[in-house]
Amino acid sequence: MKRKLTIKDVELKGKRVLMRVDFNVPLNKETGEVSDDTRIRAALPTIKYALEQGGKVILLSHLGRPKGVKDSKYSLKPVAKRLEELLGHHVSFVDDCIGEGAHKVVEAMKDGEVVLLENVRFYKEEKDNNPEFAKALASLGDIHVNDAFGTAHRAHASNVGVASYLTSVAGFLMEKEILMLGKAVQSPEHPYVVILGGAKVSDKIGVITNLLEKADRILIGGAMMFTFLKALGKEVGDSLVEEDKIELAKDILRSAREKGVEFVLPVDTVIAQKIEAGAEKKTVSVDEGIPSGWKGLDIGPNTIALFKEKLSDAKTVVWNGPMGVFEIDDFATGTEEIAKTLATLERADTIIGGGDSAAAINKFNLADKVSHVSTGGGASLEMLEGKELPGIASIAEEVIKKNVK
Numbered sequence: 001m002k003r004k005l006t007i008k009d010v011e012l013k014g015k016r017v018l019m020r021v022d023f024n025v026p027l028n029k030e031t032g033e034v035s036d037d038t039r040i041r042a043a044l045p046t047i048k049y050a051l052e053q054g055g056k057v058i059l060l061s062h063l064g065r066p067k068g069v070k071d072s073k074y075s076l077k078p079v080a081k082r083l084e085e086l087l088g089h090h091v092s093f094v095d096d097c098i099g100e101g102a103h104k105v106v107e108a109m110k111d112g113e114v115v116l117l118e119n120v121r122f123y124k125e126e127k128d129n130n131p132e133f134a135k136a137l138a139s140l141g142d143i144h145v146n147d148a149f150g151t152a153h154r155a156h157a158s159n160v161g162v163a164s165y166l167t168s169v170a171g172f173l174m175e176k177e178i179l180m181l182g183k184a185v186q187s188p189e190h191p192y193v194v195i196l197g198g199a200k201v202s203d204k205i206g207v208i209t210n211l212l213e214k215a216d217r218i219l220i221g222g223a224m225m226f227t228f229l230k231a232l233g234k235e236v237g238d239s240l241v242e243e244d245k246i247e248l249a250k251d252i253l254r255s256a257r258e259k260g261v262e263f264v265l266p267v268d269t270v271i272a273q274k275i276e277a278g279a280e281k282k283t284v285s286v287d288e289g290i291p292s293g294w295k296g297l298d299i300g301p302n303t304i305a306l307f308k309e310k311l312s313d314a315k316t317v318v319w320n321g322p323m324g325v326f327e328i329d330d331f332a333t334g335t336e337e338i339a340k341t342l343a344t345l346e347r348a349d350t351i352i353g354g355g356d357s358a359a360a361i362n363k364f365n366l367a368d369k370v371s372h373v374s375t376g377g378g379a380s381l382e383m384l385e386g387k388e389l390p391g392i393a394s395i396a397e398e399v400i401k402k403n404v405k
């Protein structure tokens with residue numbers, strides 16, 4: 001892949017910098033305020049840089065899935081407030097992302113000012129990547145900066161379509177995500193260990209197939225383990241199993257054996273009858289099996305020890321999906337211990353992807369102890385699957401000048 005142009009490659013002074021960010025953040029249902037500002041913080045270096053360079057920063061984002069109509073539940077207004085606090089700089093909010101209102105505000109902007117436009121998904125043309133809509137957005141800027149890595153697996157108007165009308169360059173967050181995840185995809189240092197957990201087996205099965213070509217070891221935890229344990233004929237009680245993926249799980253186990261990839265499944269699990277704090281719990285070995293009426297909600301102590309050993313010599317670790325129901329402290333031990341283990345691997349590239357995995361690492365205050373916590377869930381997974389993401393493909397590449405005599 002040729003080098004992507006970044007915000008550092010272009011002149012910003014006096015320019016209208018149309019910046020696509022991913023401010024799709026959770027809002028508190030009662031107060032309507034931003035409840036997790038990780039994605040806003042992650043975009044700050046790019047916004048600050050553009051301001052320091054004397055650009056006029058016009059921010060575009062989506063929030064939620066409002067189905068192409070204006071719906072105040074999905075307004076970016078609370079995000080403007082939070083951004084203003086974090087940036088320590090006034091942020092004007094405009095209640096439309098195209099049209100006369102938006103144009104008037106943008107035309108009146110001075111260098112070093114910031115405007116956040118309303119949710120681009122209030123128009124269905126955004127998700128359709130409609131060229132006219134993309135042109136209308138593009139008319140608000142002189143240059144397009146794409147810092148929305150979390151949206152890079154979508155080919156929408158505000159990240160991809162606009163690149164037909166304006167030069168699109170990467171922001172610092174986009175650049176870092178491409179660098180860190182790209183390295184894990186293209187040239188990981190070995191041993192390369194992948195830890196997969198969480199609940200969405202069907203979403204992640206494609207990644208496993210691709211990773212069998214690259215990883216040396218794959219460790220499976222979370223609810224995902226029960227589909228594999230069932231494929232091996234173990235009793236899994238009432239644990240979460242994706243029945244229609246059992247055959248695929250068998251294929252993956254066979255394929256791992258053939259390719260010489262170590263496929264490590266838990267040896268014990270913490271079980272309970274109810275997914276709630278304080279529920280009676282016990283640890284059983286997977287060979288003993290889980291009785292009916294009980295479900296596996298975390299990896300057990302012997303599995304934690306086994307996974308620690310399998311991680312000890314790792315040079316690259318990619319982790320996606322918690323090891324158990326970490327939201328409840330009784331079932332958070334496995335996730336916490338794996339997070340702590342990653343934090344001690346100082347000489348390895350440790351990369352965490354997935355919304356819940358990022359939430360878990362934040363819960364244990366270990367985010368600054370790993371190499372990279374991706375802001376993209378779906379985007380990081382698709383990248384690990386080896387797919388080309390449309391929101392990266394649309395960023396301009398360096399033109400290699402040949403010496404012509």
Ligand SMILES: Nc1ncnc2c1ncn2[C@@H]1O[C@H](COP(=O)(O)OP(=O)(O)O)[C@@H](O)[C@H]1O
Pocket residue numbers: 197198199200221222223224240296297298320321322323324325326327353354355356357358377
């Ligand atoms: N054994 C389990 N049984 C049921 N749910 C589980 C289990 N282990 C993990 N989970 C749940 O999986 C969810 C996260 O899954 P997923 O969305 O796949 O992860 P990510 O967002 O990191 O990609 C969490 O809410 C967690 O409670």
Ligand SMILES: O=C(OP(=O)(O)O)[C@H](O)COP(=O)(O)O
Pocket residue numbers: 022024064065150151154355375376377378379
């Ligand atoms: O939050 C996002 O995806 P993620 O939850 O997979 O990280 C992105 O903002 C993309 O949103 P979308 O999945 O509604 O297109």
